[in-house]
Amino acid sequence: MSKQESSAYPPIERGASLLLAWRLDGRRVLLIGGGAVAASRLGFLLQSGAHVTIVSPGPLEASIAYRVATEPDHITWHDRAYGSSEGGDVSADDELPVGDYDMVLTAVDDVALSRAVCLAARAARTPVNVADVPPECDFYFGAQVRRGPLQAMVSTSGAGPKIAVIVRDLVADAIPENVEDAIEGVGALRAELRERAPGVGGELSKRRMRWMIGTCDAWTLGEMGAMKAPEVRRRLLDDGWEKHKVLGPEAVGVGASVSARVAKALDGAGAVWAAGAGGLFTGAAVATLATLYFVRR
Amino acid sequence: MSKQESSAYPPIERGASLLLAWRLDGRRVLLIGGGAVAASRLGFLLQSGAHVTIVSPGPLEASIAYRVATEPDHITWHDRAYGSSEGGDVSADDELPVGDYDMVLTAVDDVALSRAVCLAARAARTPVNVADVPPECDFYFGAQVRRGPLQAMVSTSGAGPKIAVIVRDLVADAIPENVEDAIEGVGALRAELRERAPGVGGELSKRRMRWMIGTCDAWTLGEMGAMKAPEVRRRLLDDGWEKHKVLGPEAVGVGASVSARVAKALDGAGAVWAAGAGGLFTGAAVATLATLYFVRR
Numbered sequence: 001m002s003k004q005e006s007s008a009y010p011p012i013e014r015g016a017s018l019l020l021a022w023r024l025d026g027r028r029v030l031l032i033g034g035g036a037v038a039a040s041r042l043g044f045l046l047q048s049g050a051h052v053t054i055v056s057p058g059p060l061e062a063s064i065a066y067r068v069a070t071e072p073d074h075i076t077w078h079d080r081a082y083g084s085s086e087g088g089d090v091s092a093d094d095e096l097p098v099g100d101y102d103m104v105l106t107a108v109d110d111v112a113l114s115r116a117v118c119l120a121a122r123a124a125r126t127p128v129n130v131a132d133v134p135p136e137c138d139f140y141f142g143a144q145v146r147r148g149p150l151q152a153m154v155s156t157s158g159a160g161p162k163i164a165v166i167v168r169d170l171v172a173d174a175i176p177e178n179v180e181d182a183i184e185g186v187g188a189l190r191a192e193l194r195e196r197a198p199g200v201g202g203e204l205s206k207r208r209m210r211w212m213i214g215t216c217d218a219w220t221l222g223e224m225g226a227m228k229a230p231e232v233r234r235r236l237l238d239d240g241w242e243k244h245k246v247l248g249p250e251a252v253g254v255g256a257s258v259s260a261r262v263a264k265a266l267d268g269a270g271a272v273w274a275a276g277a278g279g280l281f282t283g284a285a286v287a288t289l290a291t292l293y294f295v296r297r
Numbered sequence: 298m299s300k301q302e303s304s305a306y307p308p309i310e311r312g313a314s315l316l317l318a319w320r321l322d323g324r325r326v327l328l329i330g331g332g333a334v335a336a337s338r339l340g341f342l343l344q345s346g347a348h349v350t351i352v353s354p355g356p357l358e359a360s361i362a363y364r365v366a367t368e369p370d371h372i373t374w375h376d377r378a379y380g381s382s383e384g385g386d387v388s389a390d391d392e393l394p395v396g397d398y399d400m401v402l403t404a405v406d407d408v409a410l411s412r413a414v415c416l417a418a419r420a421a422r423t424p425v426n427v428a429d430v431p432p433e434c435d436f437y438f439g440a441q442v443r444r445g446p447l448q449a450m451v452s453t454s455g456a457g458p459k460i461a462v463i464v465r466d467l468v469a470d471a472i473p474e475n476v477e478d479a480i481e482g483v484g485a486l487r488a489e490l491r492e493r494a495p496g497v498g499g500e501l502s503k504r505r506m507r508w509m510i511g512t513c514d515a516w517t518l519g520e521m522g523a524m525k526a527p528e529v530r531r532r533l534l535d536d537g538w539e540k541h542k543v544l545g546p547e548a549v550g551v552g553a554s555v556s557a558r559v560a561k562a563l564d565g566a567g568a569v570w571a572a573g574a575g576g577l578f579t580g581a582a583v584a585t586l587a588t589l590y591f592v593r594r
Contacts, residue, residue: 009363012371016344016443018321019450020436021314047313066306074309109498125422133497139317146313149456152449152468153316159446160480162513163521167472171449174471175464183457200430201406216459224460 017140017157022103025049030098032082032117033107034060037131041105042067046074047146050103053096055082082106083113092120099124107131134158143168148180149187176221185227186216192233193241214246226254314437314454319400322346327395329379329414330404331357334428338402339364343371344443347400350393352379379403380410389417396421404428431455440465445477446484473518482524483513489530490538511543523551 027050031038034056042064045052054060055078060068068077084093090112098104098121106114106129118136121128130136142155143164152175154168176182190212197204215236216224226232226249235252239245324347328335331353339361342349351357352375357365365374381390387409395401395418403411403426415433418425427433439452440461449472451465473479487509494501512533513521523529523546532549536542 009360009367012340012343012364012368013443013445014322014344014346015446016341016346016448017318018341018345018347019439019441019448020317020319021439021450021452021454022317022436023434023454024315025311043309044313044315046309047311048315049311049313050315063306067309070306071309111498127424137320139319142316142318144316146310148310149312149453150451150461150464151313151316151454152451152464153318154447154449155318156446156480157318157320157448159484162510163476163480163483163518164447166513166518167447167449167476170471170473171468174467176467179460179464183453183460186457186460201408213459216463221460221463 015157017155019142019153019155020139021151022048022139024103027051027102028053028100030055030096030101030104031107032056032105032113033131034058034064035107036061037107038105039063041107041131041141042075044141044144045105046071050074051076053101054078055080055094055096056108057081081113082108083116090116092116097124098126098128101126104128105131145172145175147175149183150175150179178222178225181225181228182221185224185232186212189215189227189233189236192237196237196241211241211246215240218246218248223249223254312454314452316439316450316452317436318448319345319436321400324348324399325350325397327352327393327398327401328404329353329402329410330428331355331361332404333358334404335402336360338404338428338438339372341438341441342402343368347371348373350398351375352377352391352393353405354378378410379405380413387413389413394421395423395425398423401425402428442469442472444472446480447472447476475519475522478522478525479518482521482529483509486512486524486530486533489534493534493538508538508543512537515543515545520546520551 024045025048029045029050029052031041031045031052031054034054038054038056039061042052042054046067051074053076054064054068058079059065060077068075078096082092082094082096084091090110092098092113098117104117104121104126106117108114108131111133114130114133114136118128118130118133127138128136129139129141134140140155140158142153143161144151144153145168146152152168152171154164154171156164193208193212197208199205219227227236232252232254236247239252240247321342322345326342326347326349328338328342328349328351331351335351335353336358339349339351343364348371350373351361351365355376356362357374365372375393379389379391379393381388387407389395389410395414401414401418401423403414405411405428408430411427411430411433415425415427415430424435425433426436426438431437437452437455439450440458441448441450442465443449449465449468451461451468453461490505490509494505496502516524524533529549529551533544536548537544
């Protein structure tokens, strides 16, 4: 192996998790527990469209109780403890076996029950998370932020959960306000492109992907929201796709492009410069008037 | 339900994925395919410590070939196509059945084979991802960034993959350079705290968590790296934990704390304010001198 070849492929840095966006729409999830941690899990599960079976003796944490009352199509609540215990032995033997579910989450203070559920889930090949017990987790939750169709997660695989939260807040600040408009606009463009040039795989599929990437590269995030307008999409497809061209915003009459570019340039360091310049002029003006006033007296 | 109660719990915004950090250390993954997409998957799998079985006729994409040659303990390569086909029917019938694996990924241009693998994986309850065919995916990959133990992912659940990449780059810029030091320092502190006050669950566990969160709140990310020093941790534990106190960096002699706090305060909006103020004074000074000069002539 030559030096150049090996340096092209850096050594593998192990210790990571595989970060995933798990699809739960229409799937069945078993949630064992009814406290604050279970409440947090429930929120994420409902957002993902899962049907959640909660097993926990009441009273439930307030937000869980609210969701049970208002989301009857998405939640079934069993007001009892999970599993059985005989002669002091806790087991996951229950009329709602973990193997009937697509995912199992436990958030209870019962170490023996958690362990029994984990073992049963592994035997049934059901993905499982036991809150606060890493060895009994097939997956961890991270610190998250959602902006409509865009989601971001920060994870330290348990090494620093509080730091994950701090970084998540920085990440949330870094996500542009108009990202939802951009996703909506680009999504509508891609959908119409697929109507014009349908099919999966092959040369056309590759050309479609290249054109979409090229077009996205020619627009800023702030400009992409303009693609929500049908006329803009029509011009991109008629004058761009059909003619094997990639068009920027100016080419399809998106007038806000200049101001959007300026806004983008001013973002971050640019804003510091602008504020400095603004301050410079304000300071100069005030000082000039003041100096004239005092000198002329 | 009173107005106040319902406004405390916002309506569920569906359509999200459940973002997860999947643990694959020591797990077995079947990767069908040997091209560019498979290469990207392989990188993430190796970082997560999985053992990967690759099934694909050679030649392999260059980086896959390199990993096969240099990671013999983590990769087994079968130089052949996956599955069988008889009378034009493709099936996932193979001597390496998907049910023997903890996860199956396919990245091939063969639609019939992908579908067969997906069906077999679902029957065997093995999580599956078929590249570019969302309905055949239990999970999606997002745009990712890794900084040692910290990982972040941006996903649009397929609505705007290119936008996810753009936002990922913004997110990468927003993650502080020294975050690895912070995680290492806080991780070492937490490990030593667990040695002093061991046990899972109960009051002690809660006090431990409260103290860790309180301590993290009293330190900036930039300061936390100082916890890598054993003397700093010893003082935090002896003078803080043992005495039921939360200590900031000054209390344990971390000198950089003031400048770090100033740097933190100046970050973002603070920098704009400071630049504006700086400009104000500079502008005032220059204008005053200039005005005096011209008026006095």
